[in-house]
Amino acid sequence: MSRVGKMPVAVPQGVEVALTADQISVKGAQGALVRPVHRLVKVASENGQINFAPADESAEANAMSGTMRALVANMVTGVSKGFERKLNLVGVGFRAQAQGQKLNLQIGFSHPVVKEMPAGIKVECPTQTEILIKGADRQVVGQLAAEVRAFRPPEPYKGKGIRYSDEKVTIKETKKK
Structure with missing residues (x-):
């Protein structure tokens, strides 16, 4: 599994994360961002953290889990700090x-x-x-x-x-x- 994809994204105080089946939206002091969730990635939110996992054992799913994690981490940073x-x-x-x-x-x-x-x-x-x-x-x-x-x-x-x-x-x- 992707090393980057294994790390959870911490959600800081004042940032709201909303997960639906096909998209993730993040709201904060700097604005709101929305991104579609890739079909090969499973996203879960618990205890103020967002976790990512590949949906199957393929190399593409493994790579996309790390990519989605990095994109969502940038979204969280962007709406909190900019x-x-x-x-x-x-x-x-x-x-x-x-x-x-x-x-x-x-x-x-x-x-x-x-x-x-x-x-x-x-x-x-x-x-x-x-x-x-x-x-x-x-x-x-x-x-x-x-x-x-x-x-x-x-x-x-x-x-x-x-x-x-x-x-x-x-x-x-x-x-x-």
Whole structure:
């Protein structure tokens, strides 16, 4: 059996978990998330913990029990604490501005780039060169950060562009004569 799938998910104070036959829903201070339960996984909730087990002896059921456990653990963390990704803008004249549910970027193009944020996601700009994307769903937060970074990924010669705050950009040496 999957080592990850064996570990139960602890449900913290203030988080409600509702199990039905085909889906699991988690509610907390940061919001509510719903995920369908895979047919090869049995889910049980008892004593403030959620347990996962494969429905049969197949390798796919074993793998899916660990996957479902990890996804539900991220849901519980998301509705209790939330997730965030921090991006930095590096370049002369590069600016970001949060306007409600829109992110307005000036990143060296002849026009400003505007990115609309989906429901449940908050975007903040503590400074003009920092972007904070926050939300309860880890996958959506990571995907949005990747989409914003894709507007202007860091280039290898000067390092200009949008990068994650923990990303290391290796600068190449210029061509010699």
